[in-house]
Amino acid sequence: MVQLNHAIIRAISFDLDDTLYLNGNIIEQAEQALSHWLQEHVAQPALTHINWEQIKKDMLSAAPLLKHDLGELRFRTIMTGLTQIGLDEHKAREYAQKAMTFFVVERSKVNISPQTHQLLEKLQSKYPLVAITNGNLDLQQAGIAHYFKFIYKANLKFPKKPHPHMFRSACHDLDIEPEQLLHIGDNVNDDIGGAHRAGCQAAWLPLKTTPPTLDNSIWQLNTLDDLLCLVD
Ligand SMILES: [Mg+2]
Numbered sequence: 001m002v003q004l005n006h007a008i009i010r011a012i013s014f015d016l017d018d019t020l021y022l023n024g025n026i027i028e029q030a031e032q033a034l035s036h037w038l039q040e041h042v043a044q045p046a047l048t049h050i051n052w053e054q055i056k057k058d059m060l061s062a063a064p065l066l067k068h069d070l071g072e073l074r075f076r077t078i079m080t081g082l083t084q085i086g087l088d089e090h091k092a093r094e095y096a097q098k099a100m101t102f103f104v105v106e107r108s109k110v111n112i113s114p115q116t117h118q119l120l121e122k123l124q125s126k127y128p129l130v131a132i133t134n135g136n137l138d139l140q141q142a143g144i145a146h147y148f149k150f151i152y153k154a155n156l157k158f159p160k161k162p163h164p165h166m167f168r169s170a171c172h173d174l175d176i177e178p179e180q181l182l183h184i185g186d187n188v189n190d191d192i193g194g195a196h197r198a199g200c201q202a203a204w205l206p207l208k209t210t211p212p213t214l215d216n217s218i219w220q221l222n223t224l225d226d227l228l229c230l231v232d
Helices: 026-041 045-049 052-062 064-068 070-084 089-107 114-126 165-174 188-197 224-230
Strands: 011-014 129-133 148-153 181-185 201-204
Touching: 011 165, 026 089, 052 064, 052 070, 064 070, 070 089, 114 129, 114 224, 129 165, 148 165, 165 181, 165 188, 181 188, 181 224, 188 201
Parallel strands: 011 129, 011 181, 129 148, 181 201
Antiparallel strands: none
């Protein structure tokens, strides 16, 4: 197993979904709630005929860069769907904005365990912490924003992991060298691959998957609490 170079770590970055909490079926539930919200607020029978998946697919083929910004992709999908059933652009935009606010609240109803709060608090007392996510959790609503000095969310300007851009921005903003950042995440490709591409250290936390054959080139955590070795 690869040992970290503890001595040089000056900051820690975290992935969010399936690293600090289990995302589970939160997105599916939020999508269902969104669908009910639209039925209730837009109140048009034609809503049931909208093929949201097809709109999203067409949108991604027309503008592939939208894959980096799930919030913008969802917003534009809602707007397009609503204009397809006859709403004017102004009204469709207004509903889509409100719908997105509602969706983000719903998708941010994640369950962060007391142990994770304690761990973040301890780590924060010794290291600046940053969040690097491809998703769109509202950290304020999830009750964890105060632990993080900087928060990076993939969007049209910050390509999603494994692109090294968000890692490099974090190092730049923290004024540290890449190898002084330790990134923790559940996705081997996005988190570990992305961190390594940026020259950062990384630790893999396979929170929801049974790890495949142990890869000796990756430092693997069994639980988030394994990080306590950095503060004890
Ligand atoms: Mg993740």
